[in-house]
Amino acid sequence: MPPIPDDEPPALSVRGIGKSFPGVRALRGVDLDVHAGTVHALLGENGAGKSTLCNILSGALTDHEGSIELAGRPVRPHSPRDAHRLGIGMIHQELTLVPDLPVADNILLGAEPRTRFGTIDKRRMRARAAELLAAVGLDLDPRAPVRQCRIAEQQLIELAKALSVDVRVLIMDEPTSALADTEVRRLFGVIRTLTARGVAVIYISHRLEELEEIADTVTVLRDGAGVGTRAMADASRAELIGMMVGRPLGEMYPGEGAPDAVAGTRLRVERLTVTADPAAGRAGLHDVDLTVRAGEIVGLAGLMGAGRTEVVEALYGVYGAVRGSISLDDSRYRPSSPRAAIRRGLALVAEDRKTQSLVLDNTVRFNASLAALRRFRRYGRVHRRAERRAVDEQIAALRVRTPGGEAVVGTLSGGNQQKVVLAKCLLTRPSVLLLDEPTRGIDVGAKAEIHGICRRLAAQGTAILLVSSEMPELLALCDRIVVLCEGRVTAVLDSDEASQEAILTAAMARRTVLAGAASGGARAGEGR
Structure with a gap:
């Protein structure tokens, strides 16, 4: 990052921001300076005030204390539309899309191009939406309803929506929470393009490894107050975690492995097959085999659309009857409904809470x-x-x-x-716990606690099937990792042979094979 001239005002400056809700003091005198062309990270535990601060900046909350300046000019956004007019855009952690509207309508909602007769120009709108989708690496039909898109795709649609206006300050609240590594790389490329144009980015994330790669500066909030601001290059993980939680905390992913599995197979899945349903945004599954023993944590890895969520939802009875053979504790199990699954000892932490x-x-x-x-x-x-x-x-x-x-x-x-x-699931006393992105949007302290809970449950004999887009999480927790690509198992990796490179290679295996076959450069069976 080039040095910032001393006489250049910050793109965004806030002073003494305070906000109270009934019974809760959410923010207490927060100061923040964000410079043009930089990525300024906000860190803090859940409830520290990060989202409240960003909702004030984006005009979603208007009754607050303190002042806001854009490039040295006092402003006070009175609504999200007002904030957009001023050049402040925000991508919320909780999606704000309209599920029943097409992708193009969501991206350009309120800014639709018009014909000379004043009607909406659908052709230009779809073309503009396609450009914005391509900018974030999505190949989607702009006419498709958002309801058909997976959560990760919807997250990228939110980014395309934010890019549809000429932003000077872009606020991103947990933008990678639903993205796999490939999509994260794509997002980072978009962010670098924006900062090269002089856009100031406020970036909220609990993933410290992301901030080390993308952020220039980091400000830590704790209990609604600013704890300190550091240059990201000079801040260690231990220092930042200590600032966040107010106490020393070990590494986010402790070195201890998952406990040894107790004898006995809790869950056995053979030839699980689910028909794809594009209208519902559901990928297909093809002859998926996996086993989870008592006391074992098995990970499900793969890129967006690989079928990870479909596996746990099929086991939980979301789709009703499915093809294949499934047994629980050596007893035949036929998924029919979530209620029946709970009675058989399954519990699911779903992808979208x-x-x-x-x-x-x-x-x-x-x-x-x-x-x-x-x-x-x-x-x-x-x-x-x-x-x-x-x-x-x-x-x-x-x-x-x-x-x-x-x-x-x-x-x-x-x-x-x-x-x-998670409490809702644990109160059912499950013998098999299905976790679909269980630490999405969770702060670093809570994430370490949930990892500890998973290990304790496994030590007590619970079988855990874990879906996660965070490869460090899978590598830290899992005894084995089952990798999916396009609804098929492409690898089963023991903990001692698993690596980020091995997982990514297997996650792209069928795509690589099919691309090679299409160009005449590979046989259909290679790379699987």
Whole structure:
């Protein structure tokens, strides 16, 4: 990064930003300077105030203390539209797309090109959307409904939407939370192009390895206040983690491996086959085999659309009956519904907590106990004291930041909502735990805690099938890693032979073979 002239004002400067919600002081006198052409990272545990600060800057929250300046000029965004007009764009951690509208309509919503008669020019709109999709590396039909797109694709559509306006400051809240490594590389290329044009980027992420690669400067928030700002090149992981949590913390991925597996196979899957459903955004599966023994953590790796989510959803009964043979503890299991799966001892932490796991306008207690109400039934009625006690124990064990079990779950930060989802699964006392991106949007301290929980559950005999886009997470936790590409297993790697290179090679195996076959350079069976 070239040196910044002393007389050049920051692209964005905030002073004394404060914000209170009922019973919560979210921000306390936060100062921040972000310079043009740089990436300024915001770090902090869930609930530290990062998203609240960014919602103020993007005009989503208007009642706050303090001042905001753009290039030395005082501004006060009164709405997201007002912020866009000023040149401030934001990609939210929680997607803001309209599921039933086409991709093109979502990208250019409110800025549609017009014909000379004042009507929307659909042809120009689709062409412009296609350009923006190509800029973020997506090959999608602009006419397709967003509902058909996977979460990772929707995350990139959000980026394309942000690029549709001439931004001077772009705020990115956990932009890689649903992306695999290949998509992350693509995103970083877009960010570098933007900063080369002079755009200032505010980047929120819990992945320290990402910040070491992409960020120039980092500011740490804790309990709503700024703790300090460092040049990223001069900051160590240990220092940043200590600033975030207020106490020394070991490496994010501790050196200890997963515990030795207990004898006995909990889950055996043979020839699992699921028909693709493009209308629902579902990839197909073809003769997938895998086993998970008691006390074992098995990872599912692959690129976007490889079929990782489809495997765990098929096992959980989301698709009803599927083809193939599945057994639980050597007993035949035929997926039919999530309710039946729970009764057989399966639990799923779903990929998208907002639409698949939580009732956002209900309480923490209601959500956490919802799947386990059979545990608390006495004479046909729910024993509320036992239910509250069990939920409170999980809140304490998972360190959920909440005023209590009666707090509305939608008022919690994204990371704390994810902990409630995990509590919901653990209250069912599963023998097989299916985890689909369980640490997405989780801060570094909570991530280490969840890793510890996974190890403890495995040590107690729980079988865990873990889907993760973070290869360091898979390598740190898993006894074995099953790699998928286009719905097929392309490799099964033991922990001692697994590496990021080996996983990525297997994740691209069929694509490489098919590309080679199309050009006459490879036989159909090579590279599998």
